[in-house]
Amino acid sequence: MRKVIISVLGEDRPGIIAGVSKILFHEECNIENVNQTILQSEFSGIFIASVPARKSPEQLQAIMRLKLNELGLHIHVKPLQPYTPNPAFAQSEPFVITTRGPDRKGLVATITEVIAGHGVNVTHLQAVFKGGKNPNDNIMIYEVDVPETTDQQRLQQDLRQKAAALELTISIQHRHIFEALNRI
Numbered sequence: 001m002r003k004v005i006i007s008v009l010g011e012d013r014p015g016i017i018a019g020v021s022k023i024l025f026h027e028e029c030n031i032e033n034v035n036q037t038i039l040q041s042e043f044s045g046i047f048i049a050s051v052p053a054r055k056s057p058e059q060l061q062a063i064m065r066l067k068l069n070e071l072g073l074h075i076h077v078k079p080l081q082p083y084t085p086n087p088a089f090a091q092s093e094p095f096v097i098t099t100r101g102p103d104r105k106g107l108v109a110t111i112t113e114v115i116a117g118h119g120v121n122v123t124h125l126q127a128v129f130k131g132g133k134n135p136n137d138n139i140m141i142y143e144v145d146v147p148e149t150t151d152q153q154r155l156q157q158d159l160r161q162k163a164a165a166l167e168l169t170i171s172i173q174h175r176h177i178f179e180a181l182n183r184i
Helices: 016-026 057-067 107-117 152-165 175-181
Strands: 002-011 030-039 042-051 074-079 092-100 121-129 138-147 169-174
Touching (some): 016 042, 107 152, 169 175
Antiparallel strands (some): 002 074
């Protein structure tokens, strides 16, 4: 079996995950990972699946498009390259960076530029912008892996400076602390 990555995009409605997973089951594929969300009114799903060697990614994509046509979804299937760990992240610490503040163009680009400038990898990003000046309506949560070679004080200083310039409040916490404080 080989692995593929499948992206599914389209207008949200009940039954998308059921339809995708049913097709994969009937095609003798095994779902290994799924990350799915709704962004405003759009469904976005990424699936990693093991596929029988006799079935090409192109064949699977054609089958999925045919069988999911009535849902109006955009389907893309491609081979998943074998994972090669980046040695820079072998020794890293997980952190959560949260910003709140007035909405404006370029917030994600500006904050991620600071993060990337320190060699830090964003592993998950959730941003909700409702517009306006109410800081509780505009939140960004970045989950990041900070290599042990990164100067954490300098990273935090640069992030706080950039956040202040953008009128954002910022919180930078180790993921374990973030999870402990935000446990329901």
